[in-house]
Amino acid sequence: MNDISSEYRPSSGRKFFMHAPPFKGRRSKKTGEFLSKRLARIQPPFDGAEPWQCSVYYFWWEFLRRHDGYRDCCERGGEGRYKKLYADFGDVHSYTESEFWAWWTAKMNDQETRGEYLFAEPKARPLQVADRVLNTQPSDTLLVEIPLEVRTAYLVRSFRRLLEEHKGAVAAARRVSRARYPVTATVRLVSLYQTLRVWDAWIEHGRTKKKYEIADLAGVYVNRVVNGETVETLKRRDLPYKDVQNEVRRRQVMAVNRYLTAAQDYIDNVGKGQFPLRNEGTKAPKRYKTRGERAR
Known part of the structure; x- marks a missing residue:
């Protein structure tokens, strides 16, 4: 914060x-x-x-x-x-x-x-006469000397040209949020939504359902084609499908683990006033824990 x-x-x-x-x-x-x-x-x-x-x-x-x-x-x-x-x-x-x-x-x-x-970002700082002591100049401020005898139109053109010459510094300064609570990373909204769905499904059904079932409940997408075959096509042809089914379920479990790991990070860090922030080394929960267990 x-x-x-x-x-x-x-x-x-x-x-x-x-x-x-x-x-x-x-x-x-x-x-x-x-x-x-x-x-x-x-x-x-x-x-x-x-x-x-x-x-x-x-x-x-x-x-x-x-x-x-x-x-x-x-x-x-x-x-x-x-x-x-x-x-x-x-x-x-x-x-x-x-x-x-x-x-x-x-x-x-x-x-x-x-x-x-x-x-929200703080209000824009006004233009003002700056101190000439360069070692006090912050990195997001450009110290400019303005000749007051020059016509305003020329000054505006010169100012725009000056900003263009320092566009790298300008872009860097504008990427920094000065809000009370800045967003810590850029994450697609659809990913945040899917992470939330998986977490909620896990909290509600984690004691009674397998993780591949959680994937189905939360609408997690995985590629269901294995070596050119799907469970559905093999069933229609009355062929063995267990190996393909097991591989699809393995993919579902891996996907759910990724979302649960991300959700755990987001939830832990939002309590510190930071979002959406990830941690290093977080592991997905192996089973659902009650609220009391998670608080310990």
């Missing part, structure tokens, strides 16, 4: 997000497509996704709701290990799955909603 003072927060005007924020969104009655050009460029994470579900910030909220320690904090009214995180994110369990928009738009202060408070 970034430690940003209140003076560095957006004060007015439209807020800027490094990643596409949730929108209410309106769709065309004829095509069903989003009217917003920005939303139209976003691939929905699943069929029928609401506009506000087409954002990494929505999945941040969802994975936080899977964190057992944070759930306990919410049940204790914000007390305990996750007290500081609770002060920012609030009781995410007081909202149902369909009430994300109410959580996102809840007022944090006179100027910001919760989504803006957590994830």
Whole structure:
């Protein structure tokens, strides 16, 4: 979590997000497509996704709701290990799955909603006369000497040319988020959605079903063709199919393990205010654990 003072927060005007924020969104009655050009460029994470579900910030909220320690904090009214995180994110369990928009738009202060408070970039720094002491110049600032006698139009052209000459530094500075909680990595929304589905299926059915059955429940895709054959085609020809079936199931188990490993990382780190962050060396759970067991 970034430690940003209140003076560095957006004060007015439209807020800027490094990643596409949730929108209410309106769709065309004829095509069903989003009217917003920005939303139209976003691939929905699943069929029928609401506009506000087409954002990494929505999945941040969802994975936080899977964190057992944070759930306990919410049940204790914000007390305990996750007290500081609770002060920012609030009781995410007081909202149902369909009430994300109410959580996102809840007022944090006179100027910001919760989504803006957590994830919006600070207001742009104004142009100003800079100190001439170069060793105090931060890496994301370009010290410029402006000849005041020159006409404004020429100054604008010169300024644009100067930015072009330093476009590498400009691009690097603009890639750095200065939000209270910056997104730590770029992960496709459809992958976050699939990871969430596998985790939820595992939590609900992990004691009673095999991992290849979890794959079917969660809609995990694997290649079912083995040496040019599938279980279905072999069955139709009344030929042995067990070897092919076992290989498909092995692929399903491997896929589920990958998703469970990712989910465990995301859930662990979202409790630290970081998402979607992966760890080194995490292993997929071998069996479902009760909430009490996972909290130990």
